[in-house]
Amino acid sequence: MLKGFFNVPTPQNEPVLNYGPRSVERAALKAALDEARSKQTDIPMYIGGKEVRTGNLQELRPPHDHQHLLGKFHYGDASHVAAAIDAALAAKADWEEMPWEHRAAIFLKAADLLAGPYRAKVNAATMLGQSKNAYQAEIDSACELIDFLRFNVFYMTQIYQQQPPISGKGVWNRVEQRPLEGFVFALTPFNFSAIAGNLPSSAAMMGNVVVWKPANTQVYAANVIMQVFQEAGLPDGVINLVYVDGPTAGEVIFNHPDFAGIHFTGSTGVFQNIWKTIGNNIHKYKTYPRIVGETGGKDFVLIHPSADVDVANIALIRGAFEYQGQKCSAASRAYIPKSLWPAIKERMQRDIATFKMGPVEDFENFINAVIDEKSFDKLAKYIDAAKKDKGVEIITGGNYDKSKGWFIEPTVIKVDDPHYVTMCEELFGPVLTVYVYDDKDFDKVVDIVDNTSIYALTGAIIAQDRYAIADMTHRLRNAAGNFYINDKPTGAVVGQQPFGGARGSGTNDKAGSMINLLRWVSPRTIKETFDPPKDYRYPFLQKEI
Numbered sequence: 001m002l003k004g005f006f007n008v009p010t011p012q013n014e015p016v017l018n019y020g021p022r023s024v025e026r027a028a029l030k031a032a033l034d035e036a037r038s039k040q041t042d043i044p045m046y047i048g049g050k051e052v053r054t055g056n057l058q059e060l061r062p063p064h065d066h067q068h069l070l071g072k073f074h075y076g077d078a079s080h081v082a083a084a085i086d087a088a089l090a091a092k093a094d095w096e097e098m099p100w101e102h103r104a105a106i107f108l109k110a111a112d113l114l115a116g117p118y119r120a121k122v123n124a125a126t127m128l129g130q131s132k133n134a135y136q137a138e139i140d141s142a143c144e145l146i147d148f149l150r151f152n153v154f155y156m157t158q159i160y161q162q163q164p165p166i167s168g169k170g171v172w173n174r175v176e177q178r179p180l181e182g183f184v185f186a187l188t189p190f191n192f193s194a195i196a197g198n199l200p201s202s203a204a205m206m207g208n209v210v211v212w213k214p215a216n217t218q219v220y221a222a223n224v225i226m227q228v229f230q231e232a233g234l235p236d237g238v239i240n241l242v243y244v245d246g247p248t249a250g251e252v253i254f255n256h257p258d259f260a261g262i263h264f265t266g267s268t269g270v271f272q273n274i275w276k277t278i279g280n281n282i283h284k285y286k287t288y289p290r291i292v293g294e295t296g297g298k299d300f301v302l303i304h305p306s307a308d309v310d311v312a313n314i315a316l317i318r319g320a321f322e323y324q325g326q327k328c329s330a331a332s333r334a335y336i337p338k339s340l341w342p343a344i345k346e347r348m349q350r351d352i353a354t355f356k357m358g359p360v361e362d363f364e365n366f367i368n369a370v371i372d373e374k375s376f377d378k379l380a381k382y383i384d385a386a387k388k389d390k391g392v393e394i395i396t397g398g399n400y401d402k403s404k405g406w407f408i409e410p411t412v413i414k415v416d417d418p419h420y421v422t423m424c425e426e427l428f429g430p431v432l433t434v435y436v437y438d439d440k441d442f443d444k445v446v447d448i449v450d451n452t453s454i455y456a457l458t459g460a461i462i463a464q465d466r467y468a469i470a471d472m473t474h475r476l477r478n479a480a481g482n483f484y485i486n487d488k489p490t491g492a493v494v495g496q497q498p499f500g501g502a503r504g505s506g507t508n509d510k511a512g513s514m515i516n517l518l519r520w521v522s523p524r525t526i527k528e529t530f531d532p533p534k535d536y537r538y539p540f541l542q543k544e545i
């Protein structure tokens with residue numbers, strides 16, 4: 001066995017390829033899209049390294065083209081969740097004994113596979129399965145996932161290097177970072193393949209074994225990510241991928257004595273129910289499970305009268321409409337001073353009119369479909385209500401069409417009431433609500449921004465006046481876990497802006513950071529004494545002579 005203090009490669013953010021006309025990457029991506037569309041993929045679960053097929057098949061269709069069948073996946077039940085836990089626990093002893101540098105090597109290789117031979121495949125799967133355009137897929141399933149893997153390996157070594165600074169005379173103090181006792185449950189959302197890949201791999205990297213359940217609407221790309229982990233050399237049973245209904249998975253997992261932690265990203269309601277269930281079952285577990293959850297948002301853009309209107313416009317339209325507003329960080333409520341409203345409105349209408357909407361296979365489309373019919377219907381309902389409600393005006397968009405795919409036009413709603421429902425609730429779609437305030441009321445508006453929603457995920461302020469920037473930065477310190485000045489509230493980059501929110505938006509354990517990885521280990525302090533005392537008496541107890 002090799003012995004040494006190993007350094008890992010210094011991580012750099014994976015460069016974002018541009019997919020411009022006639023570029024090599026564009027040709028490779030087009031070929032991968034054609035290949036994926038030309039066949040129907042049969043997708044198994046992966047339990048203990050084996051492909052598991054139940055014959056209970058669920059269809060996968062592109063959200064922008066629901067008549068096309070991409071493939072089917074094998075749906076499981078409670079018995080598959082139990083089998084996945086057994087497989088994880090069977091793999092545990094060998095995995096946690098594996099020297100860390102070998103764990104690191106597996107995930108560094110996975111990053112290289114994604115950056116190279118799997119890049120087009122994973123991007124094509126994310127584009128088709130989740131209706132992301134080429135750029136949005138590239139920054140997610142390629143770059144962000146690669147960054148998560150490489151930066152997490154680096155942070156892992158920093159965690160291992162942290163040792164007590166002091167060892168007294170004749171003593172050596174050290175700290176060992178043990179994997180959790182039991183298995184970790186990774187429960188992942190539809191909207192980011194990077195998050196789907198990061199939640200199981202970050203816990204596994206720290207020596208844990210994992211049961212991973214993705215959203216049904218993300219299974220198509222999850223399958224590719226699992227193939228990458230396997231090809232990178234991940235031993236059987238370390239990550240077990242199952243497709244079951246959420247409550248069924250929860251019923252088995254949250255009643256298991258070896259349940260040691262959940263790594264969740266998804267909606268606030270689901271997370272709160274999970275937390276309650278874990279609380280009710282706390283006496284059943286061998287340890288106190290780690291509960292890590294990044295959840296919903298109602299992300300704001302607050303525009304100060306000193307703002308540059310072009311900066312404000314781009315922050316709004318990119319922040320609100322990239323990936324159809326289906327980012328937890330998406331700008332969904334904006335506060336705009338009356339003095340700037342005409343200029344900003346004119347720019348938004350001008351630019352949104354040039355957005356092309358349609359399938360991802362046509363690279364001219366900036367806007368694609370929302371994820372499924374349930375989301376489409378929900379968004380259509382809010383838009384219909386906005387058309388009827390008093391004090392509410394549709395500024396642009398407002399149309400939708402489900403004949404070919406789940407298409408909702410980018411929609412801007414202006415409201416008279418800053419507490420109108422679409423200013424408060426997370427809609428998770430291409431709908432931006434704006435409240436136009438009197439410039440003299442700016443001070444009150446800062447409080448409204450802070451108090452309007454239960455969430456505190458992301459927020460942006462747009463201003464040139466430095467006093468205003470300083471004031472808003474301070475007063476909105478609890479309103480967002482990721483706070484942007486003169487930028488859109490989306491697009492955090494691993495290693496640069498660690499991501500996560502507080503209040504109703506989650507436990508703020510910052511995905512892709514040391515803080516997050518620390519949740520997947522349990523430190524053991526070891527004190528070794530070289531010359532231990534052999535007499536209980538303190539020196540002062542000795543008789544004076």
Ligand SMILES: NC(=O)c1ccc[n+]([C@@H]2O[C@H](COP(=O)([O-])OP(=O)(O)OC[C@H]3O[C@@H](n4cnc5c(N)ncnc54)[C@H](O)[C@@H]3O)[C@@H](O)[C@H]2O)c1
Nearest residue numbers: 188189190214215246247250266267270294295296297328
């Ligand atoms: N804060 C963040 O970092 C972040 C990132 C991405 C998405 N999100 C949030 O995720 C949500 C969108 O994703 P989604 O629609 O996939 O979320 P979701 O909550 O519907 O689903 C997340 C996961 O939980 C599972 N699930 C659903 N109901 C369950 C139940 N009752 N018991 C157990 N599991 C259950 C789903 O199958 C899925 O795997 C939005 O609210 C968004 O803001 C947050």
Ligand SMILES: N[C@@H](CCC=O)C(=O)O
Nearest residue numbers: 327328329490491492499
């Ligand atoms: N980290 C992403 C959002 C993830 C949630 O959907 C961003 O910063 O835009």
